[in-house]
Amino acid sequence: MLIETLSVFPEMFDTVMSTSILGRASRAGLFEFRAHDLRDWTHDRHRTVDDEPYGGGQGMLMKVEPIFEAVEAISASGPRPRTVFFTPCGDRFDQACAERLAGCERLLLVCGRYEGMDERAYDLADERLSIGDYVLTGGELPAMVVADAVVRLIPGALGDEMSPVDESFSTRPSGGLLEYAQYTRPASFRGREVPPVLLSGDHARVDAWRRADAIERTCRWRPDLIDGAGLTPEERDRARELVARYHGPDARPARE
Structure with missing residues (x-):
């Protein structure tokens, strides 16, 4: 290029x-x-x-x-x-x-x-x-x-080919959300703990937590992105609850 x-x-x-x-x-x-x-x-x-x-x-x-x-x-x-x-x-x-x-x-x-x-x-x-x-x-x-x-989207530019897929605003089928929260050592810092699931070594649980966290962060800080995110029906119901919690019951719900 x-x-x-x-x-x-x-x-x-x-x-x-x-x-x-x-x-x-x-x-x-x-x-x-x-x-x-x-x-x-x-x-x-x-x-x-x-x-x-x-x-x-x-x-x-x-x-x-x-x-x-x-x-x-x-x-x-x-x-x-x-x-x-x-x-x-x-x-x-x-x-x-x-x-x-x-x-x-x-x-x-x-x-x-x-x-x-x-x-x-x-x-x-x-x-x-x-x-x-x-x-x-x-x-x-x-x-x-x-x-x-x-x-950074050119294959090989980031080293890890999955890096651009998991990022905020990615348009891949699983994307459209803000990226989940991430942590590194130490596991405890001034009374703030890393979520235990991330220390579990259970990759399936970690993936599920990251997906849920990405949805929650998007509902909290960028609810305008929810409509375009590839959510399941269950995730969309959860998104409605989160948008209402963070932005009030009159906030525009996620589209069906």
Whole structure:
């Protein structure tokens, strides 16, 4: 897999993409990363990538010409990338999106700056994404978030192939819930004990406890996820009780 970014600050990616899981996966040849400098496609001595918006207003906008030239030049070499732009108008990035993008042969993540981009630049986008309802100074951080979420889904990146399956928000048939609570040594810390079942060595009981705990944690902290979780009828009845306990009897029940 090839992941590329287009940005006016390509150096921002150096540490993130070479450290920890992403760094190990890159060194193992599981994916390749390239950071492109948008200023390489400018044609004036100041390497200008922004200009004042027509009609007035605050701030500066990224110019359309260098973005078009860059994306077209990058795309012309090798297989056509899936081109992603970051914007508040985009679809909310989630685990399902990460899993879909992880299946792409090549990704190009285009990072905006300033007050945004000339609207015509978005004609190049295969999709527009947003990582949340807040304002950032640029698209580099969202690109890092997407790259991290995608790379860890590449087979072999985490070492344990089951790691992404059991995590929060997984879209696998058994997923859709927050991850269960986890513990390590010591078994007792300042009066707080590890649940005895986790010390039992009985894998069936441990699995059952983890499933029940995942449902309870989701009902407590993210009840909005319950509707999309793959629950049995018995688990759904239990979820209704838990949602009512944590959020009151008028809380919206899990769907049949």
